[in-house]
Amino acid sequence: xxxxxxxxxxxxxxxxxxxxxxxxxxxxxxxxxxxxxxxxxxxxxxxxxxxxxxxxxxxxxxxxxxxxxxxxxxxxxxxxxxxxxxxxxxxxxxxxxxxxxxxxxxxxxxxxxxxxxxxxxxxxxxxxxxxxxxxxxxxxxxxxxxxxxxxxxxxxxxxxxxxxxxxxxxxxxxxxxxxxxxxxxxxxxxxxxxxxxxxxxxxxxxxxxxxxxxxxxxxxxxxxxxxxxxxxxxxxxxxxxxxxxxxxxxxxxxxxxxxxxxxxxxxxxxxxxxxxxxxxxxxxxxxxxxxxxxxxxxxxxxxxxxxxxxxxxxxxxxxxxxxxxxxxxxxxxxxxxxxxxxxxxxxxxxxxxxxxxxxxxxxxxxxxxxxxxxxxxxxxxxxxxxxxxxxxxxxxxxxxxxxxxxxxxxxxxxxxxxxxxxxxxxxxxxxxxxxxxxxxxxxxxxxxxxxxxxxxxxxxxxxxxxxxxxxxxxxxxxxxxxxxxxxxxxxxxxxxxxxxxxxxxxxxxxxxxxxxxxxxxxxxxxx
Amino acid sequence: xxxxxxxxxxxxxxxxxxxxxxxxxxxxxxxxxxxxxxxxxxxxxxxxxxxxxxxxxxxxxxxxxxxxxxxxxxxxxxxxxxxxxxxxxxxxxxxxxxxxxxxxxxxxxxxxxxxxxxxxxxxxxxxxxxxxxxxxxxxxxxxxxxxxxxxxxxxxxxxxxxxxxxxxxxxxxxxxxxxxxxxxxxxxxxxxxxxxxxxxxxxxxxxxxxxxxxxxxxxxxxxxxxxxxxxxxxxxxxxxxxxxxxxxxxxxxxxxxxxxxxxxxxxxxxxxxxxxxxxxxxxxxxxxxxxxxxxxxxxxxxxxxxxxxxxxxxxxxx
Numbered sequence: 002x003x004x005x006x007x008x009x010x011x012x013x014x015x016x017x018x019x020x021x022x023x024x025x026x027x028x029x030x031x032x033x034x035x036x037x038x039x040x041x042x043x044x045x046x047x048x049x050x051x052x053x054x055x056x057x058x059x060x061x062x063x064x065x066x067x068x069x070x071x072x073x074x075x076x077x078x079x080x081x082x083x084x085x086x087x088x089x090x091x092x093x094x095x096x097x098x099x100x101x102x103x104x105x106x107x108x109x110x111x112x113x114x115x116x117x118x119x120x121x122x123x124x125x126x127x128x129x130x131x132x133x134x135x136x137x138x139x140x141x142x143x144x145x146x147x148x149x150x151x152x153x154x155x156x157x158x159x160x161x162x163x164x165x166x167x168x169x170x171x172x173x174x175x176x177x178x179x180x181x182x183x184x185x186x187x188x189x190x191x192x193x194x195x196x197x198x199x200x201x202x203x204x205x206x207x208x209x210x211x212x213x214x215x216x217x218x219x220x221x222x223x224x225x226x227x228x229x230x231x232x233x234x235x236x237x238x239x240x241x242x243x244x245x246x247x248x249x250x251x252x253x254x255x256x257x258x259x260x261x262x263x264x265x266x267x268x269x270x271x272x273x274x275x276x277x278x279x280x281x282x283x284x285x286x287x288x289x290x291x292x293x294x295x296x297x298x299x300x301x302x303x304x305x306x307x308x309x310x311x312x313x314x315x316x317x318x319x320x321x322x323x324x325x326x327x328x329x330x331x332x333x334x335x336x337x338x339x340x341x342x343x344x345x346x347x348x349x350x351x352x353x354x355x356x357x358x359x360x361x362x363x364x365x366x367x368x369x370x371x372x373x374x375x376x377x378x379x380x381x382x383x384x385x386x387x388x389x390x391x392x393x394x395x396x397x398x399x400x401x402x403x404x405x406x407x408x409x410x411x412x413x414x415x416x417x418x419x420x421x422x423x424x425x426x427x428x429x430x431x432x433x434x435x436x437x438x439x440x441x442x443x444x445x446x447x448x449x450x451x452x453x454x455x456x457x458x459x460x461x462x463x464x465x466x467x468x469x470x471x472x473x474x475x476x477x478x479x480x481x482x483x484x485x486x487x488x489x490x491x492x493x494x495x496x497x498x499x500x501x502x503x504x505x506x507x508x509x510x511x512x513x514x515x516x517x518x519x520x521x522x523x524x525x526x527x528x
Numbered sequence: 529x530x531x532x533x534x535x536x537x538x539x540x541x542x543x544x545x546x547x548x549x550x551x552x553x554x555x556x557x558x559x560x561x562x563x564x565x566x567x568x569x570x571x572x573x574x575x576x577x578x579x580x581x582x583x584x585x586x587x588x589x590x591x592x593x594x595x596x597x598x599x600x601x602x603x604x605x606x607x608x609x610x611x612x613x614x615x616x617x618x619x620x621x622x623x624x625x626x627x628x629x630x631x632x633x634x635x636x637x638x639x640x641x642x643x644x645x646x647x648x649x650x651x652x653x654x655x656x657x658x659x660x661x662x663x664x665x666x667x668x669x670x671x672x673x674x675x676x677x678x679x680x681x682x683x684x685x686x687x688x689x690x691x692x693x694x695x696x697x698x699x700x701x702x703x704x705x706x707x708x709x710x711x712x713x714x715x716x717x718x719x720x721x722x723x724x725x726x727x728x729x730x731x732x733x734x735x736x737x738x739x740x741x742x743x744x745x746x747x748x749x750x751x752x753x754x755x756x757x758x759x760x761x762x763x764x765x766x767x768x769x770x771x772x773x774x775x776x777x778x779x780x781x782x783x784x785x786x787x788x789x790x791x792x793x794x795x796x797x798x799x800x801x802x803x804x805x806x807x808x809x810x811x812x813x814x815x816x817x818x819x820x821x822x823x824x825x826x827x828x829x830x831x832x833x834x835x836x837x838x839x840x841x842x843x844x845x846x
Contacts, residue, residue, distance in 0.1 A: 065621070066803050073613075249683070413562060
């Protein structure tokens with residue numbers, strides 16, 4: 002077999018070449034169709050997951066203070082931990098649909114108010130106990146009762162009652178919500194034996210890997226769980242190493258000490274991608290970087306001033322300089338094409354200094370400095386981004402003043418407190434959840450103080466609307482309204498950038514989160 | 529009572545008092561930081577209810593003084609308490625981390641202290657000639673470069689390009705002593721480069737200072753070789769300043785190496801303390817702070833005592 006043919010079969014195995022492309026190229030090399038067909042089948046078979054091997058993941062966001070209790074997950078390493086030892090009822094698949102996990106099937110009543118989750122039978126917890134609908138009920142109770150400190154508490158508020166009956170766990174909602182399964186896919190909602198009521202941080206679940214070592218902020222080691230219910234989870238062991246320093250992370254990947262890393266810095270991604278033995282994988286997600294204004298606080302209660310600021314930001318420049326091209330421009334709404342039911346006909350706001358100056362003049366602002374608070378923790382490059390914003394705003398005659406805040410305490414003292422600051426959102430799997438989290442009048446994290454009854458009405462109507470065309474129309478109207486009047490300036494959506502060793506196969510981009518939505522250790526294998 | 533025993537016990541009592549003072553100071557300062565553990569844990573996902581619930585669970589709803597004295601009561605009974613954030617036993621976590629920190633510090637100290645003193649002596653022996661200048665040039669260069677940069681350069685060349693040593697200095701209980709030593713080679717090397725200069729320069733300066741004395745001239749005149757003069761007559765009199773600077777550097781190796789820990793992903797005390805401060809985990813911050821303060825106070829006490837013992841005039845006061 003000549004060299005080119007070998008290379009092609011390798012590409013098939015890595016999933017980079019389709020059958021059609023392979024056959025075409027093989028024919029060009031003078032290989033008979035029958036022969037090419039056999040070769041393709043062999044190569045494709047090699048793409049079947051191989052079992053075994055010890056996977057090492059180097060991840061940002063591991064602190065000595067981390068707990069294995071899923072209710073407390075707020076950074077990357079804990080969230081990854083949950084994906085190793087535990088399962089949620091459902092997960093969001095890379096194409097945005099709902100994939101069953103511990104719930105075998107999901108059924109909704111016609112009004113989308115009552116949801117029944119049929120719980121998979123014969124699933125074993127790592128402590129030997131068998132999964133029942135009672136465990137599911139208790140888990141959900143722990144995350145939603147009034148004593149809860151769960152990160153998922155916000156999304157559990159819509160639930161009116163829950164019950165477990167035989168192998169069915171059912172949820173009754175206060176108001177219809179066609180997206181409930183997406184809420185149940187939240188990474189905090191890992192099903193624990195007895196709901197984790199007795200020992201929430203035991204790290205016992207139904208996942209493919211069993212906890213062996215728990216050293217918060219250092220490493221978490223897992224071994225294959227023999228009685229795991231599904232057929233993914235191909236490795237013998239998985240180790241998650243907390244590497245918070247980005248240079249240390251890339252060095253660990255380059256020197257082969259880890260196979261996967263997250264958060265490759267955009268400024269080194271291009272260079273790293275050229276290093277041998279690894280690839281850099283950018284994934285378009287739903288995360289976005291924002292400058293947020295409180296629409297109820299002067300001077301931001303003036304629509305013209307908000308529009309002036311929106312026109313005065315150079316989005317292309319920010320994508321190029323802050324994200325190094327690893328991302329796309331935003332349109333002052335928290336939604337992009339990675340969301341289902343996105344309306345791509347909403348006009349894109351462009352950088353327009355004339356319009357900015359015009360609106361600024363119309364706003365009648367007295368010319369006093371407008372304070373924009375920023376910090377390195379708001380998002381990577383937030384200080385630089387604020388400076389670029391300041392420069393372009395100055396060109397339109399808008400006097401922005403940057404106040405650089407300490408990273409420590411930013412989320413408690415500045416974000417959601419001060420009227421104008423930099424921030425980021427990791428995005429949510431569906432539009433309803435994103436809007437309900439931050440743009441509903443009553444939302445705790447309404448960080449732009451966007452309180453419009455008509456917007457809330459549309460959101461609630463869309464929630465219960467099972468006709469997707471009508472829903473899309475509602476979301477489109479909401480998007481247009483926010484784009485025109487909202488307090489969010491969204492210049493860019495960032496990509497997740499992961500580093501993947503060539504020893505691994507099975508990479509598939511997943512807009513849900515970095516490292517294949519946290520499921521790389523389940524779906525990948527050693528080539 | 530022998531004056532030395534009296535002195536040591538006085539120092540010891542003072543040290544304990546100082547520790548209490550330090551713990552109160554640390555507690556006051558962490559309380560003064562914006563936000564609290566509940567807020568830090570929940571971060572952006574905090575809601576008023578979940579905050580209140582978590583505060584109650586952590587006991588943060590009680591007054592600060594009550595919490596401090598509870599902690600003090602616990603520590604007097606040898607109980608460091610539980611971490612606020614992950615409920616793990618602090619004594620156990622610190623034990624492991626402190627063990628790692630001391631291991632790395634010892635490894636670096638065993639190499640760097642004798643090396644620094646030897647290089648210092650060598651520099652004196654060949655003062656103002658090329659070995660002296662070379663030693664000074666190299667050590668002053670390494671101490672002037674920020675340690676993270678030395679770390680990155682070492683990682684890039686030795687670990688990524690040559691593949692000789694691991695860039696992750698991960699050590700755990702299942703490793704043999706040899707494996708552990710191998711794992712910490714690079715951070716120990718970097719730390720050695722960082723602390724070498726100050727100790728070497730101090731040795732050189734202290735001895736050169738003495739070389740001007742009349743008794744050194746006498747020793748030279750009676751025909752001793754330069755090295756004998758340095759070793760027998762100059763060095764014993766230079767011990768006091770050298771020990772002081774060595775102890776300062778040892779203390780640095782224990783309490784000041786968080787940057788090197790981060791670069792080499794080493795599970796030591798520094799990272800533990802920084803994480804805990806970020807998350808406002810007050811009991812852990814206090815425990816780490818007290819351990820660090822104890823190391824500083826203890827090493828300084830050792831330096832004082834050694835200085836006294838090395839000096840006959842202080843040893844036999846009239």
